Amino acid sequence: MNDALVIRLPRHMSTWILVGLGALAALVAAASWAYRVVRLGLDAPFQPTDAAALIALPFVLLAVYVFRMATISVRADAHGVHLATWLRRRTVSWDDIADVQQLVKVYRSTPVQRVVLRLRDGRQVTLPGPYGADHPRFRALFDADLESLRALHRRYGTPATDYLVVINSRTAGRSWKALLVLCVGLLACSALAASFVPTASGHLRAWKSAVACPADQVDRDCLSTVRAVVEHTDPNSGKSQSWVYFTDDRPLDRKSVPEDTARAFQPGDRVTLTLWHGGVYRITGEHHRWTEHFATGGEVAVLSALFALGAGVPAAQLVIRRRGRGLPADEVLPSVGPFLMALLCTGVWLLPYAHTLTTDPFLSRAAYLWLGPGAVASAALFAWAWRATRIRRPQAAAATAPVTGETFVPARFLDATDYNPHGFGTHIVLGDGLPAVVPHAGPGRFAAKEIPAQRLAVRAIRRARGEEAESVPRAWHIAELEDGGRWVRLAASPKDLALVLRELGLSAPV
Template identity: 50%
Template sequence: MNDDREVICRPLGRRALWCLVALGAAGVGSAAVRAVYRGTLLDVWVGLGLLLALLGLVCLYAATVRVSADADGLRSRTLLRRRNLAWSDIADLRVYIQYGRNQEIHRVSVLLRDGRTPRLPLPLSGSCDDRPEFDARLDALRALHRRHGDPETSHVPVLSYRTAGRGSAVAAVLCVLLLAGAGLAAWFVPVAASEKQAWTAAALCTAGAPAAERGECLSTQPAVIARTEVGGLRQSSRLHFADGGPFERLGVSQDAARGFEPGDRVDLTVWRHQVREVTGEHHVWREHFPGGGELAVIAAGLALGAGYPAARVLIRRRGQRLPDDEVLPSALPFAGALVGTAVWLLPLCYLHPTDPLGSTVTVAWTASGAVATLGMSAWAWYATRVRTPGNAAASGDELSPDEADRFLAARFLEHTDYNPNGFGTHIVLGDGPPAVTPHPGPGRFAARRIPVERLTVSCVRRARGGDGDTVDRSWHIAELDDAGRPVRLAAAPDDLARIIRALDAGRPRP
């Protein structure tokens, strides 16, 4: 960053990156010489040289990244692409949060007038240590945009996984995959049910049974276990039989492999040309046949699991007219409806997999469960509605000054003298002045009085991505002026309306 007229962003540690590029070039040369000398590519040193070459290529891409901005516009350059954007084509500069493993990566997203949202390679922040530098460069870019362009917002929009501006493609793909798995499992339900029924009804083969029918009846033959293999967590266990024969080994469970010992004489039960049962003197193993009920439960579970990403897509569709950085309602109410549906649907699928409407009892069961699901879904739809601050301000019961203390969950998002280090989790109203407390009561222990005489409400809005992930999705934010310092107060819509009325009532009148 040079001065107020130009902003230049380059990657940190460029000298180290260029050293790694040189090391990668040396790796390419050494790999080529080694390959020519040995006459083959199948060599450890050649592989090491190619690995260094790949590392050098990645570092070359990182070292050549450059983003600059001046009065003419914004320019970004990478090894593969160059982009020049005029300030008149840029609607806004925003923060885009990518979620990695145990970290948040902050990047700059450019909102263009045509609706496209490319992301700049720099500035970039991957930890709290380099976050101040990232914020400073972003502020410099936004200052240039305000001077030479026309930004849509005065604040910095932050796009996180909770905001309306993030896409729903991942949730939609997950929903489709789960529905496909549910359909596949449902398709196998009749097959599994008929196979288990045939196994249960199979009888011993008679002496004169023809060869074509011997596969459908049970035949037994003696065998001696030669040795056993007890597999690990992800390994199969086996029984090995002596004397050759048509069955040399058989995959079994770990308990069966531990239950049999070498030298045990067992009887093998064969059905449809496969060993289905091993009977010994002290242990018996039977192959498990998944019934239609088990597959029906799996199909229903996958279908219900697809309901949660579908609910997230639905909520994003309902909030598509919201600003991109406003927080969307949580999909947990729909998750509760899905859990409630599973309570009656999964037992029905297990007990009646192929004919869920075959009797009066199952019809009544299904009808009552469907009514309950409809009611829970209607409640979830109502709970996930988008509440505007105007509607919330008119709600909430009044609280008289002499009424007993009422503790409302609310938090000041800035550190102040009445909220040091963000210790407050509740605001107490009622018998006494409004105060911040670190507990939900009872009593005003450790309470700090709110200086209502110097607080002025500027506006009430919905939660944004820049307010942080600790703010509940359904809460609203009141922007206050604390003697010239901006302060944010977060609370549920109805509680926030009560608090604002209490602050206004406690302010001295001229």
């Protein structure tokens, strides 16, 4: 019996058309380069053949990528999983594979599924194929290939789990390296911006303290004036630059200005240009005056603070992942929301403080009065965020008061059963009768389906995993119940889950 499974990405006629166009583009680029080297010479001016080579280059790169994706393959047999790409070949034996898992990434709001091999030493290998997407055909192919890989693993290896582990951006098994790179990059940008604070402050002070140059003398550090006539203006709205043009290109052909300034000056206006450090920093007319904007040290400091606050987001995610490093790969981590709240509140006082920053802010009493309470408030908020994002061990908390009268508890069975047909239930009604699943928050037992508590037994209580977090809040816990030989999942907040289990007469495992 041949148990080998070969996985390749689907190939279409368009694949080979792109590869053919890339080969033709490569010939065009090579011919253009040869023509320049042999006939024109390397120092010759730009020619149409050079433009053809530049146009052909993107097609060559696209063809290389398409051909690479079309030739990679994954082969699984009794010996393990064999990966083949252009650059390397690798074999991972079944004994080294702890689990075959599904990874879900989002590209431009479109979820893409990949297969991940979780190794027993904790590392993971992302397979180059198969790919799954929203298209039903590709998703069906992906599901079939994934199930075949898992079947081979069950036959020749020892899986660590008996269910499909789904990893996404919310789970503990997602890679943290990209977050670390983003955090370090933002901190580096913050440090770079902070290094320009003294330069910006000094440049502004030099402009404010500059005096007019003596007669018949021009110097970079003093202000000199030149007469000019506006030839015409080019005001542009949006992000496009606006320009003021000068007659006879004297002392320069044009100057970039804001849109309102370009509209204020008219052709023929006589203006005075103020020169400093070799540039035009002021245009003075009869009815309008424009001065170049100087970035202050405070503005640069605000930019630095924004980068630092932005780095706090991936840093908070890294902290949460670090605290949840012992969790299963598909277990959903706490939300980063509390840390975002702390960062936003920190920005409320930090950004105004940074805007008033000088070269020696800590010598100012006002700085102490502004910085002190803000730092204390931020410390308290981050302490609250640390506590709010702690990893809570799932357990059935002791329910408090007994149920009196009809009580509708937000709780959901995540699997379709005879008492939860098509997964319609959103609440469980307790009191004044047997517990039942209802599709509403009450009052009344309309469309209620009684829960057969005598058939149920609690297998485990755990946190949400993988795609379960898409249908229930992260803070909810899930009870795995045995229902006549099949497993069903009941989700609710820890307190409500304990209440429902008590009313059903079920006890959590120790």
